[in-house]
Amino acid sequence: xxxxxxxxxxxxxxxxxxxxxxxxxxxxxxxxxxxxxxxxxxxxxxxxxxxxxxxxxxxxxxxxxxxxxxxxxxxxxxxxxxxxxxxxxxxxxxxxxxxxxxxxxxxxxxxxxxxxxxxxxxxxxxxxxxxxxxxxxxxxxxxxxxxxxxxxxxxxxxxxxxxxxxxxxxxxxxxxxxxxxxxxxxxxxxxxxxxxxxxxxxxxxxxxxxxxxxxxxxxxxxxxxxxxxxxxxxxxxxxxxxxxxxxxxxxxxxxxxxxxxxxxxxxxxxxxxxxxxxxxxxxxxxxxxxxxxxxxxxxxxxxxxxxxxxxxxxxxxxxxxxxxxxxxxxxxxxxxxxxxxxxxxxxxxxxxxx
Amino acid sequence: xxxxxxxxxxxxxxxxxxxxxxxxxxxxxxxxxxxxxxxxxxxxxxxxxxxxxxxxxxxxxxxxxxxxxxxxxxxxxxxxxxxxxxxxxxxxxxxxxxxxxxxxxxxxxxxxxxxxxxxxxxxxxxxxxxxxxxxxxxxxxxxxxxxxxxxxxxxxxxxxxxxxxxxxxxxxxxxxxxxxxxxxxxxxxxxxxxxxxxxxxxxxxxxxxxxxxxxxxxxxxxxxxxxxxxxxxxxxxxxxxxxxxxxxxxxxxxxxxxxxxxxxxxxxxxxxxxxxxxxxxxxxxxxxxxxxxxxxxxxxxxxxxxxxxxxxxxxxxxxxxxxxxxxxxxxxxxxxxxxxxxxxxxxxxxxxxx
Numbered sequence: 001x002x003x004x005x006x007x008x009x010x011x012x013x014x015x016x017x018x019x020x021x022x023x024x025x026x027x028x029x030x031x032x033x034x035x036x037x038x039x040x041x042x043x044x045x046x047x048x049x050x051x052x053x054x055x056x057x058x059x060x061x062x063x064x065x066x067x068x069x070x071x072x073x074x075x076x077x078x079x080x081x082x083x084x085x086x087x088x089x090x091x092x093x094x095x096x097x098x099x100x101x102x103x104x105x106x107x108x109x110x111x112x113x114x115x116x117x118x119x120x121x122x123x124x125x126x127x128x129x130x131x132x133x134x135x136x137x138x139x140x141x142x143x144x145x146x147x148x149x150x151x152x153x154x155x156x157x158x159x160x161x162x163x164x165x166x167x168x169x170x171x172x173x174x175x176x177x178x179x180x181x182x183x184x185x186x187x188x189x190x191x192x193x194x195x196x197x198x199x200x201x202x203x204x205x206x207x208x209x210x211x212x213x214x215x216x217x218x219x220x221x222x223x224x225x226x227x228x229x230x231x232x233x234x235x236x237x238x239x240x241x242x243x244x245x246x247x248x249x250x251x252x253x254x255x256x257x258x259x260x261x262x263x264x265x266x267x268x269x270x271x272x273x274x275x276x277x278x279x280x281x282x283x284x285x286x287x288x289x290x291x292x293x294x295x296x297x298x299x300x301x302x303x304x305x306x307x308x309x310x311x312x313x314x315x316x317x318x319x320x321x322x323x324x325x326x327x328x329x330x331x332x333x334x335x336x337x338x339x340x341x342x343x344x345x346x347x348x349x350x351x352x353x354x
Numbered sequence: 355x356x357x358x359x360x361x362x363x364x365x366x367x368x369x370x371x372x373x374x375x376x377x378x379x380x381x382x383x384x385x386x387x388x389x390x391x392x393x394x395x396x397x398x399x400x401x402x403x404x405x406x407x408x409x410x411x412x413x414x415x416x417x418x419x420x421x422x423x424x425x426x427x428x429x430x431x432x433x434x435x436x437x438x439x440x441x442x443x444x445x446x447x448x449x450x451x452x453x454x455x456x457x458x459x460x461x462x463x464x465x466x467x468x469x470x471x472x473x474x475x476x477x478x479x480x481x482x483x484x485x486x487x488x489x490x491x492x493x494x495x496x497x498x499x500x501x502x503x504x505x506x507x508x509x510x511x512x513x514x515x516x517x518x519x520x521x522x523x524x525x526x527x528x529x530x531x532x533x534x535x536x537x538x539x540x541x542x543x544x545x546x547x548x549x550x551x552x553x554x555x556x557x558x559x560x561x562x563x564x565x566x567x568x569x570x571x572x573x574x575x576x577x578x579x580x581x582x583x584x585x586x587x588x589x590x591x592x593x594x595x596x597x598x599x600x601x602x603x604x605x606x607x608x609x610x611x612x613x614x615x616x617x618x619x620x621x622x623x624x625x626x627x628x629x630x631x632x633x634x635x636x637x638x639x640x641x642x643x644x645x646x647x648x649x650x651x652x653x654x655x656x657x658x659x660x661x662x663x664x665x666x667x668x669x670x671x672x673x674x675x676x677x678x679x680x681x682x683x684x685x686x687x688x689x690x691x692x693x694x695x696x697x698x699x700x701x702x703x704x705x706x707x708x
Contacts, residue, residue, distance in 0.1 A: 085563065110563065142595040144626050204563040208599040209439065209464065211562050238646035240605045241496040245562040247591075248598025272498050277646065288642070292592035292631065 003075070003106065003131055005033040005198055010040060010065075010073035010103070012094065016080040017041040017061065018052040023163060024108055025079025027192040029057055031171050037071035038062050039079070040094075065097045075104040075131075077195065085110030085134075096122050104129040108191025110205060133194045134202040136214065143212035148254035148294040150223025152185075153347050156255035157233040157302065158286050160276045162242060164263040165332075166233040167193050169302035172336035173259065173343070174230045180340065182227040187218050189232045189249065203234055204245045211245060212252030219253050228343075231255060237285055238277060239269050247289060254294040257343055258286055260324075263304040264316045280324050299346050300339040301328035357429070357460065357485055359387040359552055364394060364419075364427035364457070366448065370434040371395035371415065372406040377517060378462055379433025381546035383411055385525050391425035392416050393433070394448075419451045429458040429485075431549065439464030439488075450476050458483040462545025464559060487548045488556040490568065497566035502608035502648040504577025506539075507701050510609035511587040511656065512640050514630045516596060518617040519658035519686075520587040521547050526656075526690035527613065527697070528584045534694065536581040541572050543586045543603065557588055558599045565599060566606030573607050582697075585609060591639055592631060593623050601643060608648040611697055612640055614678075617658040618670045634678050653700050654693040655682035 009032075013025045017039055029036050029049055036059050039049055045063035050056060062068050065076070076098040078091070087109050095105055095113065099122045107113045112132040114120050123130045147154070155173065157166040170186055170193075177184035186193070188200025201214045215231065222229050231253045235242030250258075260282055267276055277285070283298045290296040301320045305313035313330055320328040329338045365383070367376045371393055383390050383403055390413045393403055399417035404410060416422050419430070430452040432445070441463050449459055449467065453476045461467045466486040468474050477484045501508070509527065511520040524540055524547075531538035540547070542554025555568045569585065576583050585607045589596030604612075614636055621630055631639070637652045644650040655674045659667035667684055674682040681696045683689075 110561070144624075145594040145628065204561070206562055207464070207558070208560055208562060208565050208602065209558040209596065211598050212595050237601075237643070240499040240608075240647045241566050242563065243605045243647075244565050244598040244600075244602025246598075247601045248562065251594045251597045254594075270498075274499065274647065285642075288639075289591070293594045293597075293628065 002133060002194070002198055007034055007074040008037045008072060009034045009075055009077045010038045010068040010071065011036055011077050011079040012091070013039055013041045013079040014091070014094070015041060015043050017044050021080045024081050024192045024195065026053060027167060028077060028079065028195050029053065030055060031196045037073050038068040040065060040068050065094055065101060069101055073103060075106050077106040078108065081109060081191065087111040092116070092119065095119055099123050099126050099128045102126065102128065104131065106131045106133065106195060108133050108195060108202070110134060134191050134205040136201055136206045140206065140210040141213040141217060142209060143216040143252045145254055145293050147216045147219035147223070147252065150219060150229070152223040152226045152229045153257070153343065154219060154223060154229045154231065154253060154255045155257045155259060155343055156231045156249060156253045157261050158246070158250070158258045158298070159233055159236045159260070160262040160279070160282055161236050161239060161266055161269050164261050164266065165302055165304035166261045168304070169259055169261050169331050169336065170230040170232045171196070172331035173340055174228070176336040176340035177228045177230070183225070184228040184230060185222040185226040187222060187229060187231040189215060189234055193232045203249060204242065208244065211248035215249055215252035233261070236269065237289060238274065240272065240274065250286065250290050251293045255290070255296050256347065257299045258290070258296055259300050259302050259339055260286065260298050261302045261304070265307060278323065279320055283324055283326070297346065298326065300326050300342045302336070302339060303328055303330045305330045305333060356487060356548070356552055361388055361428040362391045362426060363388045363429055363431045364392045364422040364425065365390055365431050365433040366445070367393055367395045367433040368445070368448070369395060369397050371398050375434045378435050378546045378549065380407060381521060382431060382433065382549050383407065384409060386550045391427050392422040394419060394422050419448055419455060423455055427457060429460050431460040432462065435463060435545065441465040446470070446473065449473055453477050453480050453482045456480065456482065458485065460485045460487065460549060462487050462549060462556070464488060488545050488559040490555055490560045494560065494564035495567040495571060496563060497570040497606045499608055499647050501570045501573040501577070501606065504573060504583070506577040506580045506583045507611070507697065508573060508577060508583045508585065508607060508609045509611045509613060509697055510585045510603060510607050511615050512600070512604070512612045512652070513587055513590045513614070514616040514633070514636055515590050515593060515620055515623050518615050518620065519656055520615045522658070523613055523615050523656035523685050523690065524584040524586045525550070526685035527694055528582070530690040530694035531582045537579070538582040538584065539576040539580040541576060541583055541585040543569060543588055547586045557603060558596070562598070565602035569603055569606035587615070590623065591643060592628065594626065594628065604640065604644050605647045609644070609650050610701065611653045612644070612650055613654050613656050613693055614640065614652050615656045615658065617660070619661060632677065633674055637678055637680070651700065652680065654680050654696045656690070656693060657682055657684045659684045659687060
């Protein structure tokens, strides 16, 4: 564990909470065991997390680090991120204030706090921890397809684009497996996933040659003592910037099965002039690319229907099932039970005993 | 230019010269403008480079750094590498000796010399340069498909595996284009290519999120003032460890055309239990994966027939042409003219004026 899951968190999302770039904040609020005691965003101050996100969390949104301190946080968690993952320069005074106020700082950006001399010196002086969760291990292997050898049923969530629900689907599937009485591991491959479960490697921060090796190592570590391993996917095979990370995950994890994730309201890759291919074509592409290392089937579709009415969500799910011939659902709205059942049903025959 | 192309090189290949792991040494000897004055390998001392490699290079193979000094090198170039790219610990005393003897050191491994405190201190004391050619730029973009916009005809070499001749094919194609009166740029994406042409970015050393962005940036830099840009490929879409790097190159470079490279004597990926798919299937796979960002065609096959008789090489070339329906040749044995002609012939119509 990189950090105690009992630590009380104040989440920094200045100017961004609930506005599309606070995926990290929202993921931690929804899934981390840590109590979230306050969110810092002066543009939403006075409301609660529930007001903005619609989840049962009464933590207040406050205007400053100073205000957050009255809720007795142990750490400041930087809760916004965007493509490229650099740190805006105007965060620095707030981070320094937090450290001087006695808080550790949890950071998921590509820019590491401990590489900033001012922040590092301040943390040392005040004996506070800087947790750069995206920093990869110093030594990693080159992958060789070994992850296919684990006895656990391994499932990778794959996607039509970034930010469509791959982490959420993997977390919900792990919860569904545990609910059904199995042992299940969620393998975090991105900053938010690591903050939620307290361990993992941010694959997109790993050097190219070792990306697949990093995920292979994590699957080997968890695949011998769990019934199911759900691996958080990243990016998309059709994303111009991140497709390499995605293929490294497919070939490094050697999943026995995949779940395709898609956000229904998205039609383009990022904000670029590239259309998201039809779901059935994405199923074909992921299975085709997996095959040379370990044949794997897409066994279901996890749809993110956020922002849609219940009626529209039900229609979108029916349309995805019709198009792909696979079971589909929104695991947040309706739970991941349907997808988990498909995984159990279609898994290897020697898994019948599970 | 990271280093003068007039500098005299002594190449360090202790115990490995010509034995399968000295790809870097051999690439530099074959293609770099720098004079190679000696190769250090005590197990081959007394012979010449020509004796071992069969190329017209009379540089002697010597047993030690001390012996190499009499040939007045300016720099020691570390000429061996293997999967993973770590530096063996027994190289360190030789590197220290070279620096103390007044040599700069050129290094293409994942391990950087300037990160080793002893080596760094020694280089500072003796005012020698440590050139870690694999160190990527500090800031790189996330790719967005922009490389498709350059006016140059862009060609990426892609492969069935690592070490099959992708760099060589790109270098020979650039030479063929220049011979035909065009301006042509070779874009180096690996350590040996960078050592040969004096610039480039080792894509496999770049952090996952920025791999495609790094190649996009290089294509944008060279694609507006050259008729042709030949981009050195890396790895293979079917390599469990490196496929992510390969797909990042395909989607970052957005090549107009691809040349498939294969070493005829190889049947498995690396030394792993994965078969290399048939060439025709690899053509289909590369074109299929390119399509979502920029449709691209494989226009020819570059075969590496090293170690084969002339008769066997001719037969292998004919078989590849029969299987793929594409022109094939060994660009080292027979020149790249045939492949370059196919590229010109099948290029975009608006390129007719070239």
